[in-house]
Amino acid sequence: MEHGNLLFDAFIYLCAAVISVPIAKRLGLGSVLGYLVAGVLIGPFVLGFVGDQTNVMHFAEFGVVMMLFLVGLELKPSLLWKMRGPIVGTGGLQVLLSTAVITLIAMYLGLIWQQALAIGMVLALSSTAIVLQSLQEKGLMKTSAGQSAFAVLLFQDIAVIPMLAILPLLAVTSPELTVNADTSQAGWVKGLIVAGVIAAIIFGGKYLMNPIFGFIAKSKLREIFTASALLLVIGVALAMQAIGLSPALGTFIAGVVLAESDFRHELESNIEPFKGLLLGLFFISVGAGINFELLLADPLVVIGLTVALIIGKFLVLFLLAKSNKLAKPDAWLFSVALAQAGEFAFVLFAFASTSGVLPTGLIGLLTLVVASSMLLTPLMLIVNEKYISPRFATHKKEQRPADVIDEDNPIIVIGFGRFGQSVGRLLLANNVKATVLDHDASQIEMVRKFGFKVYFGEGESAELLHSAGADTAQAIVVAVDNVDSSLNIVHMVQKHFPHLKILARAINRLHAVELHRLGVNEIERETMASGAELGAKALVALGWQSNIAYRTSRLFKKHDDQSVLELAAFNGDEHEYISKTNEARRLLEETLKQDGTWQHDADEHAWEKPGKLK
Amino acid sequence: MRNILIILAHPNLANSQINRTFIDAIEQNDKVTIHDLYLTYPDGVIDIDAEQAKLSSADVVIFQHPFYWYSAPAILKEWFDLVLQFNYAYGPKGNALKGKQWLTVITTGGSKEAYCTQGHNRFTIRELLTPFDQTAHLCEMEFLPPFVAHSARNLSKNPDKLKHLAEQYQKFIHELQDDNFDSESVSHLQTLNQRWEQ
Numbered sequence: 001m002e003h004g005n006l007l008f009d010a011f012i013y014l015c016a017a018v019i020s021v022p023i024a025k026r027l028g029l030g031s032v033l034g035y036l037v038a039g040v041l042i043g044p045f046v047l048g049f050v051g052d053q054t055n056v057m058h059f060a061e062f063g064v065v066m067m068l069f070l071v072g073l074e075l076k077p078s079l080l081w082k083m084r085g086p087i088v089g090t091g092g093l094q095v096l097l098s099t100a101v102i103t104l105i106a107m108y109l110g111l112i113w114q115q116a117l118a119i120g121m122v123l124a125l126s127s128t129a130i131v132l133q134s135l136q137e138k139g140l141m142k143t144s145a146g147q148s149a150f151a152v153l154l155f156q157d158i159a160v161i162p163m164l165a166i167l168p169l170l171a172v173t174s175p176e177l178t179v180n181a182d183t184s185q186a187g188w189v190k191g192l193i194v195a196g197v198i199a200a201i202i203f204g205g206k207y208l209m210n211p212i213f214g215f216i217a218k219s220k221l222r223e224i225f226t227a228s229a230l231l232l233v234i235g236v237a238l239a240m241q242a243i244g245l246s247p248a249l250g251t252f253i254a255g256v257v258l259a260e261s262d263f264r265h266e267l268e269s270n271i272e273p274f275k276g277l278l279l280g281l282f283f284i285s286v287g288a289g290i291n292f293e294l295l296l297a298d299p300l301v302v303i304g305l306t307v308a309l310i311i312g313k314f315l316v317l318f319l320l321a322k323s324n325k326l327a328k329p330d331a332w333l334f335s336v337a338l339a340q341a342g343e344f345a346f347v348l349f350a351f352a353s354t355s356g357v358l359p360t361g362l363i364g365l366l367t368l369v370v371a372s373s374m375l376l377t378p379l380m381l382i383v384n385e386k387y388i389s390p391r392f393a394t395h396k397k398e399q400r401p402a403d404v405i406d407e408d409n410p411i412i413v414i415g416f417g418r419f420g421q422s423v424g425r426l427l428l429a430n431n432v433k434a435t436v437l438d439h440d441a442s443q444i445e446m447v448r449k450f451g452f453k454v455y456f457g458e459g460e461s462a463e464l465l466h467s468a469g470a471d472t473a474q475a476i477v478v479a480v481d482n483v484d485s486s487l488n489i490v491h492m493v494q495k496h497f498p499h500l501k502i503l504a505r506a507i508n509r510l511h512a513v514e515l516h517r518l519g520v521n522e523i524e525r526e527t528m529a530s531g532a533e534l535g536a537k538a539l540v541a542l543g544w545q546s547n548i549a550y551r552t553s554r555l556f557k558k559h560d561d562q563s564v565l566e567l568a569a570f571n572g573d574e575h576e577y578i579s580k581t582n583e584a585r586r587l588l589e590e591t592l593k594q595d596g597t598w599q600h601d602a603d604e605h606a607w608e609k610p611g612k613l614k
Numbered sequence: 615m616r617n618i619l620i621i622l623a624h625p626n627l628a629n630s631q632i633n634r635t636f637i638d639a640i641e642q643n644d645k646v647t648i649h650d651l652y653l654t655y656p657d658g659v660i661d662i663d664a665e666q667a668k669l670s671s672a673d674v675v676i677f678q679h680p681f682y683w684y685s686a687p688a689i690l691k692e693w694f695d696l697v698l699q700f701n702y703a704y705g706p707k708g709n710a711l712k713g714k715q716w717l718t719v720i721t722t723g724g725s726k727e728a729y730c731t732q733g734h735n736r737f738t739i740r741e742l743l744t745p746f747d748q749t750a751h752l753c754e755m756e757f758l759p760p761f762v763a764h765s766a767r768n769l770s771k772n773p774d775k776l777k778h779l780a781e782q783y784q785k786f787i788h789e790l791q792d793d794n795f796d797s798e799s800v801s802h803l804q805t806l807n808q809r810w811e812q
Contacts, residue, residue: 558659
């Protein structure tokens, strides 16, 4: 089998994902397990379609970096600051205790303390990719368990940095090659550089990115916006790597800084697909990298170590959960979710090997244990969800309320031009919180000056709406000024967010008819109401009494709305194809004809009779 | 089975206790229709044709509303002014409503005792309802004694009593529907409520 062909490899990976992930989702196993199984199947030990995974994995790990950027985008700095306690407290204790427990086990199994400590540190870390992806998919990120798990994962990201510094000190044999950690600079110089780079990220994110993205958005080239979003993430990752920090941590900080940017939702929806694909690729490569020869050679040792690792980590986590007073189901979820070893282990083991800390043979075995623990995590989560959580269902009242970090608004307004502004202003003036999306960057800048929270975005993509809170909103106002775009949004909302009540601005009569045919019934034609209103004023100008003129005008509008409904019900399919302009003309004809038959019989004995005031 | 049309006029149903409990107790079906005027006409522009069409298929019309200023909320007065047209509801050719029954269901802030010559409202409920009574009469409809929920504020704090009243109302709607009560036997009553008190 030829492995060098990029297109062929891409074909195999995509095939595996497209076939196995939907099946896994359908069976309720979650996408992570789907990817992992797909990897096992196409890997060298089953079908043998793909070969060595090391390079693929390194490439795919960038998905984790993007994931943390996206997580950062959802966390405003103030929220992150509120989480400092759990991050340092729970996260710190988890790393310390797990390291201690695993080190002791390793020493008990006969390793010298240096090797035992190295293994302890590396295996104390959990898998950000698997945990976050699984919890997000199950919608558990905002629960107490999800928040605590995230705090721990964040601390682990930070803990990698001292670990990289400590590992070489544990070397028992002379290192094969010098570590790339630059020792020529004094510690304080390095500290200054790190502080400088982080300050630059924060400053740049806060003050430079808005105008830059605004400028790019004005070019109205979607792919350039996507390119600049990718450029930002990759740039930050490179900068962090250059100064020896975790790229994931750097992009996370960048994400947090940009969480308050106007372009937050657009950035999210642009990066999301890349993150998804790369993470999928990462999971596949973990699955494909599982060394079954090694497993079959010594199954009891591998299984025993994997089980010991998971149980050890689980116990530490459970202890922490208990001391944090998490409710029982949350404690179980938290502990089960984080009980595996993570993707950092692959990097750190490679590093430990080159630093001469651990022998290659041992690393092969441990890598297998890490991968097995990752493979087991989705299964354990399912077992927890199906069999353990339900046992606590009766104790629900004891649970403290879930920590909510969202600011999800009940209504989304797409399009903040002439029309959307009227809708949005009415809502906001009455303290109804609305999330507003618009695609015109200069418009956003202007209205933001007046304190409106307006986000940049086309509104046609499901991801954008998802990040704008469509899952929890109740209604959506489609107020864009373009017929095609409006219909696309309606289609997309009906498909992905069927629970949302749709209210739509119709550009013209034909558009209103099409909206009705799609099943949207809350429609206002953009000029009809104001035209009828001015018509009433015209009647008053001619001497009508204003309440009679108003009543007549409202009744006329009602009649007109009714005629649009009738046209929508009329099935045009039986007729030959008529072009849109023809149909518009036909509509007008039809309308004028109907107006002729609309006789508003004013009754002489009620007050309705049109009358002029002297 | 007769058709019942309940015309509801309450400008803030969400914040009402009694009217909402009454409405919630009513089992709607193809013979019993609740028609909320404020909900249907938020701008107060009443569609006469639509209203007359609703009336024509009803055998009993129930007007349910708070007894604001010894009368009905504004939209119901507007409804009378517009819908009960000459030569439709009255006049030489106006017999569209002839023979239908009219039931007024009201809530009052004042107690039952307040509505008498000595009470602070000085008049009885039936006296205060004479414009409705006469409107029904002009339309050749049969005006039934009103169903009244007095002392609204206290009643809304007494869920058992309120529930009991709502059940009485619902039961009476059933009787109206089945046409198995003798309207002659109640015609002398001040309020329909007295029928159960006897």
